[in-house]
Amino acid sequence: MQWKPEPPRAQQPLPTEPYDRWVSPEGECMAEFHRATAGILIRFPKQVDFLLSPNEDGPEFSIAGWPSPESDSKTAINLYHNAIEPILGNHSGGLFLHGSAVQIEDDSCAASGAAAIAFLGLSRGGKTTLAGSLARVGHPFLTEDVIDLRLEEGRYWLQPKRSKLRLFADSARFLLGSDTVIEDAETKQDVEAGETLPFADISVPLRQIYILGTDHAAALSIKRFSMQEALSALMPHSFILDVEDRERLRAHFARMADLSQDVECYALDFTRDYADLPRVVAAILDQYRSR
Amino acid sequence: MQLTDRFTVSQDVVAREVGGELVLLDLASGQYFGLDSVGGRIWELLSERPYELSELCDCIEAEFDAPREQIEADLIALAAQLCEQELIEAEAA
Structure with missing residues (x-):
């Protein structure tokens, strides 16, 4: 219901x-x-x-x-x-993170033929625009704001969410064209998936996580976190109901520690400049393919 | 700080081995800390029961190849750091 x-x-x-x-x-x-x-x-x-x-x-x-x-x-x-x-x-013991994700063709994933890469970051940090930019060049988005992971057969399967991106006017115009009609320039608009921004509706294994830096003027850089660094970098992107519930926090910390050891995590810095996004997308794809 | 001082881990700290090192999260402050293999072993011991620093020195001396004086100096320095960050607590004598 x-x-x-x-x-x-x-x-x-x-x-x-x-x-x-x-x-x-x-x-x-x-x-x-x-x-x-x-x-x-x-x-x-x-x-x-x-x-x-x-x-x-x-x-x-x-x-x-x-x-x-x-x-x-x-x-x-x-x-x-x-x-x-x-x-x-x-x-309830799940594994949810604040982020967007896209699907990438990956022959090494025998069952699915594709994998997911996720982008974690703070609100207004560029997660959705980055996912949209990858979708626009043929890597369908899976989710725009919530990473929902299910651990099955030793892999973290990323669950697709709603087939829409929520975009501010400038991002919508960048992704869909400057003539895109925007109802309200001050709030995010729902943009349904389609030919320009394809959506994937099947779960695929999560292969890499990129954590977006907070310096919006930083030069483009992709640097792998150690497992220990990854754990502390992942935790702030969790959704926690009760920070005073120590037992649940301990259990969540343990789940995140497992994730940090099983999935490669990278620090991703880049200048938040629409003109530079194709270069950022190319660098992410190059890095993924060369791993 | 004396070798006869006795310590226990804070109940607000959660620890987990990740990639061969121990990562601590202080639930009260939200801060993270890393411990190498010796520090991790000390944390493991302190998680079992309160220990005097001299007892911890005995354990480390038996398990790691290092001179006693070095172990004592390093352990006192580590305990001071952990205490300052409120990751361990002194027990009343």
Whole structure:
């Protein structure tokens, strides 16, 4: 059954201090986590309040979400899929990371004939545009914001998500053409997959992870992380519901440690300049093929 | 710091061997730390029960090829670092 948001409601001040926050590199609060009488309230300021209420039977939590009046139900649904689902997935022992991914032909993957490469990074770090750029040159995207991994037969299989990219106006025009019609230049727009931006709807093994640097003026560089470096670089891109739940954090750390040993991880730096993206894409493909 | 000082690992730290080295995550601060093979062995011992530094020196001396004076000096330096980062805690005598 498809999740649906509740009617809009204003975000009233909360009586509790948040026990956790997601903060952007610029210091902007992206989300606050509060303990409420009825469960855990996750507030995305000026966007949506989600209440995760514990269940006695069935799924661990019931989820209700109220878009704020200045937001809309579409934003609530996007946040449900791109934040709440992966948070709950990790809470239940899954392996979800914040990132995009594309499929690459790879004969060494006998079962699938293709593999996935993933791009992890902070919000507005260029993950989706990079995935779109690879899709545009024939490497279909698998997901734009959530990496969902299932460990089967010793491999991490990356699950395809929704067949749409959420793009700001400048990225949409870069990927689809300067005459692309944009409804709202200030917010991300849903762009459905198609001939220009193909989507792959089958799970494939994850072969490499690129973690995008935060210096948007950095020169192009791809450098392999040691396994130890990879573990600490991967962890911040997890979705964690309760940072005070030590047992679950320990278990998640162990799963991430396994991932860091089984999948090659690279630091990817590049200048965020649309004109330079073809060179970045070529460098990623060269690096992948020469590994 | 004395060799008779006794330490235990913080309950806020989670450790995992990755690629032959131990990676520590301090759950309270979110910071990561790496320990080499000797440091990892010391962490392993301290995870079992509280140890005096002199007892740890005995174990390391038995398992690694290094002079006692060097082991004591290195262990005191490591314990001081781990204490400063609140990764281990001194036990009351």
